[in-house]
Amino acid sequence: MDWIGIKVEFNNSVPSERQLQVDPEKLVNIPHLESLLNYSFNDRSLLVEALTHGSYMLPEIPRCYQRLEFLGDSVLDYLVTVHLYKKYPDISPGLLTDMRSASVNNECYAQSAIKNGLHKHILHASQRLHKDISRCISNLKEVPSGPSFGWESETSCPKVLGDVIESLAGAILVDSGYNKEVVFRSIMPLLEPLVSPETLRLEAVRELNEFCQREQFLMRMPVVSREDGLTSITIQVEADGAMFKHTSTAADKKMAKRLASKEVLKALKGIGSARLHGE
Structure with missing residues (x-):
């Protein structure tokens, strides 16, 4: 910043002054949340705002929570990037990018929030949101104990579930005087186990695209329709003279496309296996 002529003075010793007149203990379970986060807040109103x-x-x-989420989104992206860079010094930038994408996404954060029970502490007055969170938890049935990539889930979770991971990271960053290491020690255990080169799996839409390019299969434009608040997407691939297609419906367009791509990819891999064995 100084090199391009912008003078910036960083004073990270004192958190910004706030005007929130709240009694945090009446709104959230402070002892439980501080124990879960392994962090004691100086300004507990930040914890209220984050939830x-x-x-x-x-x-x-x-x-x-949106301002804290904005801050936490950036700091978590940075922390995960640095963590992967340091932990895996010999892997390529492309693989590092894939690992970061698998670790830093709203679906992954949402599953972490559910796994750690943070959904029980969100302050809201929306009956719709309550139903959406309940449906998400019911559909998930059980959160995977292994690394979560978010996109492996076959159900859409309300965005707020992932957002609170980011807003809590932002709250801790502000409260600690913008100490990134404190955020890392607090939030990273919630996201474990993190992805590794051995456990990494590509997102279904991208994997299908790369598979079709490699095998020289023809992907047609997805067919999209929407009715009663649900989106249906049909994925079509022409391979070896046959048409492979699948239609999936979900409340979220990305989820519908992901599910349809996953099924088409499964069918196409059967062709690849048959080719390999000369069938």
Whole structure:
């Protein structure tokens, strides 16, 4: 910044002054959350803000978690990037990028939030959100104990579940005087086990695209329709003179495309296996 002529003075010793007039102990379970996060807040109103959904606006809580989420999103992306760079000094930038994508996404964060019970502490007044969270947890049935890539899930989770991981990271960053190492020690255990080169799996849409390019199969444009708040997507691939297609429906367009791609990919891999064995 100095080199391009912008003078910036960083004073990280004192968190910014806040005007929130709240009694945190009446709104959230401070001891449990501080134990879970392995961090004791100096300003516990930050913890309240980090867990406050936009539907839960009180005079004493003038803003929801979105500003802290904005901050936490960036710091977690940075921390995971540095962690992977240091831990795997010999792997390629492309593989590092894939590993970061598998580790830093809203679906992955959402599963971490559920696994650690953070969904029980979100302050909201939305019946719709309550139903969506309940449905998500019911559909997941059990959160995988191994590395989570988010995109392996076959159900859409409300964005707020992933957002609170980021907003909590932002809250800890501000409260600690912008100490990134404190954020790392607090949030990373919630995301474990992190992906490794051995456990990495590509997202289904991307894997299907790369598979078709490699095998010289023809992918047609997806067919998209929407009805009653649900999106249906048909993925079509022409391979060895046959058409392989599958239609999936979900509340989220990305999820519908992912599920359809996954099924088509499964069928196409059967062709590859038959080719390999000369069938």
